[in-house]
Amino acid sequence: MDILYRTILPIWLLLILNIDGAIVPPPWANPNNNPCATQPGGWQLLYWPIDGKCYKIFHKGYPCPESMELTPGANMTAECRCPPGSAQNPQDSLCHRLYSMGPCKQGEYFAPTNDYSSEHRTQRQRWGSCLEVEPCAKIGTLFWPREGRCFPSYTQGPCPGGQLFAPGYPDSPIGECRCDNNGRMGRFFWGGSGTCHEHYTPGPCQEKGTLFLPDGKCGCHSGLQQYHEESNQCYQIGTVGPCRPGHHFLPNKKNATGMELNHAQCQCKDGHILWKDDGICYRPFTRGPCKQGEMFNINYNGGNTTTSCVPIPCPSGRLYFPGGKGCHRVGTQGPCPPGQVVLFQDSVKTSVEGISYQGMCGCAVTSNDPQSFYPTLRADNRGVHTDRCLANGRREDSNLIVPNGEGRGNGVTLNGVNCGLRRGLITWSDNTCQQLYTQGPCKDGEWVVPDRQGGQRRGRSWRLGKCECRSGYETVVNEDSGEVTCQSPAVRIAKFLNTESQKNGSFLTN
Known part of the structure; x- marks a missing residue:
């Protein structure tokens, strides 16, 4: 709640x-x-x-x-x-x-x-x-207690636009989202809107191709690493910038003479390979630029890397392991070390890069995790430094829990049942079925809807559900805690009328 x-x-x-x-x-x-x-x-x-x-x-x-x-x-x-x-x-x-x-x-x-x-x-x-407070390992980072994570100071970090992540008081190990024109924060302050922004980002700048610079102004010139010669504009490092899909605008790419270029260049994102026919970078073992029923494949021949489109090598329910290791069903040991199982690649953004047909080895999570698309077969990072998994790191397919869609997420075991085959139901992150457009496991003011961004289609329906503010409710970020809530129209009306009455000086107490 x-x-x-x-x-x-x-x-x-x-x-x-x-x-x-x-x-x-x-x-x-x-x-x-x-x-x-x-x-x-x-x-x-x-x-x-x-x-x-x-x-x-x-x-x-x-x-x-x-x-x-x-x-x-x-x-x-x-x-x-x-x-x-x-x-x-x-x-x-x-x-x-x-x-x-x-x-x-x-x-x-x-x-x-x-x-x-x-x-x-x-x-x-x-x-x-x-x-x-949990100590942060890296210098220049602060602890964010809401998520139990550390973020670099004076960056946007977990904060909404117009605020930066900074210590609440001098030498504080805890960061908070704020903006003011005092001390170090004043260097990032934009008086026109009363907001704060990182340097060398678009920030408050209205003109395309300009960045918010340390002098407190928006501009672009050839002396900046963020300068792009072809367009005569500047772009934030690490973003798509002026690049083709699958690229990021990144610094320090070396030319043929071994000298570093002064300006950032368009480079393939990590884990992506250039397809020369269209100049776009794709993740190997996804569909990529290939036609229906094919997979974007990468070959290493004598140190040379070549790419091609090949028929999808595995039937549904099995994942591909390069190097002649074949196709293996998710959740089985397959080619993995003892104690590990075949897993989907959680790092692949299916909504952007498409489905990956490549499998990976890892320890399976046994507890429900709402952050994972495949919560019962997600890699367990607790065993990443060893080849051994923690006890009970695998879950049998016959034990998947699928509910009847009633109540607040209370499931029952229905082996072999697919929520997507039942009208009005959708699979939840804990492998239970939830009724669409009801509160289900969501907070007050939210209801269950299909996740059209993070999920995947199964036929004409969507595989995974998520919580979203109900129709007519407004998404509100709490200024003190940063927590996102769904505010009903009634609350907005009440606060508005309170404000108006205060202006008019009416409704005074006895």
């Missing part, structure tokens, strides 16, 4: 329906429970029984503790909770911003937790505790 609904709901914030000119009030605007509802604009007011006064919804501070805000409770009466993106610390009973230092000591961050007494768990409040 997302931050917005943990901290503000699970009551409907507002339901305004235009039915024959009538306005349906929100649940808490019932005069039987909320005497304030009878006042002008009373749907925005909540009754506080201790002093018998009316206070505006989402009001922060008194009558609540300083760090809490007033919200409707489950029984439609006023209660105090931590604002979205924050949690209560049991040591000081105050609300602190999640994934920041908060009340913690140096080298720690404040994170959500459910590890409290049964007395605390019966309350609707969200709790937090202090956790140690």
Whole structure:
């Protein structure tokens, strides 16, 4: 459940329906429970029984503790909770911003937790505790507690556009998404929009072929490594830039004399090979430039590399291993070392590069992983440095779980059943079947839809499902935590009307 609904709901914030000119009030605007509802604009007011006064919804501070805000409770009466993106610390009973230092000591961050007494768990409040920061291996990187990963400082990293990943305070090991015109961050600040951008990226620049430079201006000149002579424009390193498909605009390509070129050049992406007939780079063992039923093949003959289109060598359900190792079924040992199995190549972006017919060896994950297209047969990185897999690293095909599509992802074992063959169902990342366009395993405000970008077609349907905001709901990024939520139209209306009333100075408390 997302931050917005943990901290503000699970009551409907507002339901305004235009039915024959009538306005349906929100649940808490019932005069039987909320005497304030009878006042002008009373749907925005909540009754506080201790002093018998009316206070505006989402009001922060008194009558609540300083760090809490007033919200409707489950029984439609006023209660105090931590604002979205924050949690209560049991040591000081105050609300602190999640994934920041908060009340913690140096080298720690404040994170959500459910590890409290049964007395605390019966309350609707969200709790937090202090956790140690995991040290980053590379110099110049900071820890991002939301994902447990490290990103380079003063880059966009995990942040939305217009913000950079930077320490929250001097010498902090924790990064946060922010933008201001102070200190080092000021070097990346663009005053026109009040946003921050990495240097040598398009950033705020409107003119095509210009980059945001360290002098704080947009420009392009031949002295930059990012300069492209043919177009007389500049492009960000590591992007497609002016290149053909399958290429990246990269530096340090050496010419025939062994001297490094001053400017970046279009080079095939890692793992791609140039097809000279059309000048595009393709990943070997995908369809590539070949016709239906063929595979883009690579041959190594005496140190020379040649490419060609050959018939797909393996039947459906089997993957190809070059070097005369043949075709092998996914999940079997095949040509792999003892303890490893044949796996799909997770590194291949099927939506861009097409299906790869080449297999790989690795340890199979036994737990469900929503990040993997093939979660039960994904390479387990815990064994990458050895030829041995951890115990129980393989899962038999007969044990795949496929549900009946009912409820919130509770599956049953149905051997041999394919979700795609059932109308209205789609395969989920844990190999269960989910009903399309229902909430299923998704958060509040989301529903199950086909993944048309990350999935693959099976006949006329899509193999894999994903969560997406329901129709009419708006995708919102929390400024404090960076968490993405789906906000209902009712919430937007409530906040808009609150803002308008504040401007007009109306609906004051008693």
